[in-house]
Amino acid sequence: QTNSWNPWSLTLKALKSFGEIVSEHQIKNIIEFGSGGSTAWLGRFIIDHKLKTAITSLEHVREYYDMTLRAIKDVPNINLRYVPLMSVPDHIFEAMFTDDDPQALFQNNKRPVSNPLNTIAHNTFYDCVFESVGYDAIILDGPNGNGRSLAFPLLKQMVESPCYLLLDDCGYYPFIQQMQRVFITEQLHYEIVPSPNKAWSVFKINGINKHAPA
DSSP: OBOSSOTTSOBHHHHHHHHHHHHHTTOOEEEEESOSHHHHHHHHHHHHTTOOOEEEEEEOOHHHHHHHHHHTTTOTTEEEEEOOEEEOOHHHHHHTTTOSOHHHHHHHHOEEOSOTTOTTOSSEEEOOOOOOSOEEEEEEOOSSSGGGGGHHHHTTTTEEEEEEEEEESTTTSSHHHHHHHHEEEEEEEEEEETTTTEEEEEEEEEEEOTTOOO
């Protein structure tokens, strides 16, 4: 079963699996890339289980932002942000995985995305400067395209250890390989969804991979 807002939504099984982690490990700070039904569901889950968990959710599509905003109007623990996408050239994309300040590299080389709904948009990510709040959980369900991998270098200094990651569409691009260039990870769950032919996975991040090849 998928959320009904759009065919790219996380499955209910994926959300329940991640909800168990949030509850069991008393997660404090979640950052979500790509809002929607998952945002509303998780917000309600946190309230129902009396958890002290804050969610920061980033969305680049105004329609989904507005829909999510209506769905979470009675949920106090969610900071929903409308954030446009920006892209970077190939050599900057690659350099971000080894640079000491990938956020500055992204900000200094970003350029507007002409069609943010393009599912094959190249090297795109949210135009956001991340704060060192100590995220201990990540939901990575956006944006579409290979640029989703940029979450890993951008969050390298922003996550706790351990940190739990729910990664959607993990078979479309080498997200897992790119993640392992940045983090030491342990895969906790992997599942293929026959329709619409996608896969999701849950990882435990155990720190920065200081010995990864460039």
